[in-house]
Amino acid sequence: MDNSQNTIISSLNFPDGFQEIETNISGYKRHMILASALKMGLFDHLEEKGVLTREEIVTSLPMCGMLSRSYLNALVSMNLLIEGGDKYQNSRISQNFLTKKSPYYQGDLILGNSKSGSRWDLLSEAMQSSDGMAKTPGPGPSxxxxxxxxxxxxxxxxxxxxxxxxxxxxxxxxxxxxxxxxxxxxxxxxxxxxxxxxxxxxxxxxxxxxxxxxxxxxxxxxxxxxxxxxxxxxxxxxxxxxxxxxxxxxxxxxxxxxxxxxxxxxxxxxxxxxxxxxxxxxxxxxxxxxxxxxxxxxxxxxxxxxxxxxxxxxxxxxxxxxxxxxxxxxxxxxxxxxxxxxxxxx
Structure with missing residues (x-):
């Protein structure tokens, strides 16, 4: 049990350094934004339709309108979409690596990092094993x-x-x-x-x-x-x-x-x-x-x-x-x- 009952909140002086941890957390958030866009087919949809307004994207995909502006602009800030006049299209990076028709498609790799049962998902188990290998269901690699x-x-x-x-x-x-x-x-x-x-x-x-x-x-x-x-x-x-x-x-x-x-x-x-x-x-x-x-x-x-x-x-x-x-x-x-x-x- 901690001794927080003896801590005076108003006197706490939060130390510097958490920004380094926050940077790592931000990386995870960006990964989840990208992963969700792949799962809903946003990049493939834009590649097929071309330039779309935010409203057109919301009505043609299962996307929440209330979250759409900040969500799409987050993808713009990640250089995955290009925005102009509230219209959005794929960036060259997305065309090359995030659309399934591209021979360079990397979507499965991106989604695989955070998928349940992936090597990164099972890192805790691997770290606590004797041979560095987490036990997985099935006969071998998924x-x-x-x-x-x-x-x-x-x-x-x-x-x-x-x-x-x-x-x-x-x-x-x-x-x-x-x-x-x-x-x-x-x-x-x-x-x-x-x-x-x-x-x-x-x-x-x-x-x-x-x-x-x-x-x-x-x-x-x-x-x-x-x-x-x-x-x-x-x-x-x-x-x-x-x-x-x-x-x-x-x-x-x-x-x-x-x-x-x-x-x-x-x-x-x-x-x-x-x-x-x-x-x-x-x-x-x-x-x-x-x-x-x-x-x-x-x-x-x-x-x-x-x-x-x-x-x-x-x-x-x-x-x-x-x-x-x-x-x-x-x-x-x-x-x-x-x-x-x-x-x-x-």
Whole structure:
């Protein structure tokens, strides 16, 4: 029990410093304003109709008239709407990132941050766990989470990774690839777009395959890409793939890498290439200059990025692979390290 009964309110001198906390609270309020606009379809509606008055917006959307002026002007202050003469239209930022017709749409990512069951929503549970992972219902990542990841990689990672792979030796002659834990499938889709003779198989948990098929259909790749239920540890690998891609999956198997590489190497053709795309902690596990981003990366990587990239080279060699190329690409959550290891090149 506090001792507030002994406090004289009129003598309280509220200390400086709360403004820093208020700034964080304001950020949350702005997020909720943006999220509500996405949920009611405001940006899509304006993109379809063009310039609308406040009254036209209120009557055509489920929007409270009494709150509409301050609400819309708040979106103007956030540079998401443009206002002139009490008429409103989307800003360029909203056109690019907040309308569903845009290839750069980020709405699911924005809504996913605050959605019930998201990694941020379950942060308290994760912080009190032993492994940094909050317990979630269902067999694995939610479909909302996978949609969020799809929009995040479109910020640049998917473009950088597919371009890097297309520059590997012999790429133009490759005909079949396997994407293990590929989820949204955008990496395989991008690679097949670059190589018109490539066919792909995306292996993921059974509850994910329907979502993967939606992305395959969206990019009209049904005749070239198959979404297949399976598990990296139990798949019956046959030497049929010219490329096997594993991207941001091995964090939760960090103690089983030897067995994982043994199994996966059996799926490569002679001269086939295994490509790994993962975050590694900095030498000495030094802290990042952006601790919030570092925390998000940890939440995405089963508590911690991988360590000791040199261990990959040892495992490659152990199972008949030779590391022919390494590199880095920038992702929304920091620098990711790439390894390409070829079978039969020892």
């Amino acid at each position: 479909l909302d989470h996978l949609n969020t990841l799809a929009q995040r990689v479109i910020q640049g990672e998917a473009q950088a990774l597919t371009t890097w792979i297309s520059d590997l030796p012999g790429f133009s002659g490759m005909r079949k690839m396997l994407d293990i834990g590929g989820g949204h499938g955008l990496y395989t889709i991008g690679i097949c777009q670059i190589n018109p003779d490539m066919k792909g198989v995306i292996l993921d948990q059974p509850h994910v395959t329907d979502l993967t098929k939606q992305y395959i259909q969206k990019y009209e790749m049904e005749n070239r890409i198959l979404s297949k239920p399976g598990d990296i540890r139990t798949e019956a690998y046959k030497p049929e793939y010219d490329i096997i891609l594993i991207s941001h999956l091995l964090y939760k198997f960090r103690n089983d890498l030897d067995e994982i590489f043994r199994l996966v190497s059996g799926g490569l053709t002679e001269n086939g290439i295994l490509v790994s795309n993962h975050w590694f902690c900095s030498p000495g596990c030094l802290p990042s200059q952006d601790p919030v981003n570092e925390l998000e990366r940890s939440l995405q990587s089963a508590g911690h990025p991988l360590c000791h990239p040199e261990h990959f080279a040892e495992l490659f060699e152990k199972y008949g692979l030779s590391c022919i190329r390494t590199g880095t690409i920038e992702t929304a959550n920091g620098t990711s390290m790439l390894h390409a290891a070829q079978k039969g090149k020892l």
